Amino acid sequence: MSGSEIVVLGRLADPYGIRGWLRLHPFGDDPLAWAEMPVWWIGREGGPWREVGLKGLKAHGDGIVVLLDEVPDRTAAEALKGTLVGAPREMLPPPADDEFYWGDLVGLVVVNEADETLGTVAGLIETGANDVLRVVAEDGTERLLPFVEAVVLTVEKEAGRIRVAWGSDW
Structure with missing residues (x-):
């Protein structure tokens, strides 16, 4: 899927722990609601996007941590640091009149x-x-x-x- 069809929702940040969890830096409100999406899309700036399953998403301290399929440990999580998280526009609710993606x-x-x-x-x-x-x-x-x-x-x-x-x- 091309980047023009994907709405960027956030960025994966530092690994959290040793079991593949990553901190999530959301670019919008209510990232816990993203747990309702059947799949997430991840990709690098200007690069291709790919689907990935969501295994876990939770509030932790003052942030959010996420566990994705195919990320079994800290080493795999470190490789994803800086990766963008998005979703196809048709999966997202329309923004309110005074809100914008x-x-x-x-x-x-x-x-x-x-x-x-x-x-x-x-x-x-x-x-x-x-x-x-x-x-x-x-x-x-x-x-x-x-x-x-x-x-x-x-x-x-x-x-x-x-x-x-x-x-x-x-």
């Missing part, structure tokens, strides 16, 4: 209140406090804009645009 934002043009084009969303960064839009202009200039109500005024997916309160010289 990250994949829906990538590629949108970012325009400020003065109708100046700042660039295109190249990706998002999760910082803990809030998500950050990584916007790249045609000349290669990169801007990091906080994805908060004070900065992001509207997201117009159908028009392919995000309107922001951000100066072109900031």
